[in-house]
Structures are given as structure tokens and as C-alpha cells.
Amino acid sequence: MKITVNGQGYQYVDDPEQPLLWYLRDALGLTGTKFGCGIGQCGSCTVHVDGRARKACITPMSRLDGRSVVTIEGLSADGSHPVQRAWRELDVPQCGYCQAGQIMAAASWLDEMREPSDDDIDRWQTNLCRCGTYYRIRLAIARAAGYLREDG
Numbered sequence: 777m778k779i780t781v782n783g784q785g786y787q788y789v790d791d792p793e794q795p796l797l798w799y800l801r802d803a804l805g806l807t808g809t810k811f812g813c814g815i816g817q818c819g820s821c822t823v824h825v826d827g828r829a830r831k832a833c834i835t836p837m838s839r840l841d842g843r844s845v846v847t848i849e850g851l852s853a854d855g856s857h858p859v860q861r862a863w864r865e866l867d868v869p870q871c872g873y874c875q876a877g878q879i880m881a882a883a884s885w886l887d888e889m890r891e892p893s894d895d896d897i898d899r900w901q902t903n904l905c906r907c908g909t910y911y912r913i914r915l916a917i918a919r920a921a922g923y924l925r926e927d928g
């Protein structure tokens with residue numbers, strides 16, 4: 777099968793049931809995407825598949841033929857995506873472990889919802905953070921939404 781990751785095409789010939797997360801980290805060396813719970817609950821492994829947030833730990837390679845995957849390494853060439861900008865400005869991360877997944881999740885749903893209310897943010901940003909950075913995450917999402925609106 778064929779898969780595109782961060783704009784580059786690959787042929788995949790290994791186990792079709794292998795989770796995408798293992799392929800990204802072990803085969804491609806894209807270690808920005810983290811393993812947390814492994815059962816689709818925490819969101820630390822969030823990537824985009826054809827523009828939608830997906831949990832890579834529970835996405836088997838068999839579902840990805842012809843699909844395009846973007847990881848935190850490919851979200852922008854230089855860390856300038858509006859969500860990354862807002863995250864940096866507000867110094868969101870604490871230990872950092874969950875943060876790539878947080879950013880990928882926010883970047884996905886903000887693409888469709890440019891004026892989220894506080895309730896929207898609580899509803900759509902469901903990734904877990906063991907360090908409890910939720911307050912700064914909310915602020916950063918609101919700021920990123922503003923940047924996205926400015927960028928049109």
C-alpha cells in the first residue's frame with residue numbers, strides 16, 4: 777500500500793494491523809508523536825489523516841492506503857502554524873509530553889471552527905494533560921483562533 781507522510785510518499789509492505797503510531801516512530805523516526813495510553817483515550821498520539829485528527833495508536837496501517845498523514849513535524853516547515861505560534865507565546869507546555877497531540881488536535885478542529893466559545897474549546901479539546909496545563913491550552917486555542925481568522 778501507499779501512504780504519504782508529511783508530503784513524502786512511502787510504500788508500506790509490513791503488517792497491515794500495525795498501528796500507525798509504531799510506523800511513524802519506529803520506521804520513520806518521527807518521534808514527536810507520543811505513546812501515552814495506547815487505547816485511544818489520552819490523545820498524545822494525535823496526527824492528521826486527510827486533514828482530520830486521528831489517534832495513531834488505534835489506527836491500523838490497513839486503513840491508510842492512499843491516505844495522507846501529517847505529524848507535528850509536518851504541521852508547518854518552521855513552527856509558524858497559528859496554533860504553534862500561540863502555544864509558544866503563551867508558554868503552554870510543562871513537561872511537554874502531551875503537547876504535540878494537543879497542538880495537532882486543536883489545529884484540526886480549529887480549521888472548521890474559527891470562533892470557538894469557551895464551551896466549544898472544552899467540548900472539542902479532549903486530549904489529556906498529566907501536568908494540568910488546561911488553562912494555558914484554552915488561552916492558546918483562543919489566540920490561535922484569532923490568528924486563523926486574521927489569516928482568512
Ligand code: FES
Pocket residue numbers: 810811812813814815816817818819820821822831832833834
Ligand atoms: S496513546 Fe493514543 S490515545 Fe493515548
Ligand code: FES
Pocket residue numbers: 869870871872873874875904905906907908909
Ligand atoms: S505538559 Fe506534561 S502531560 Fe501535558
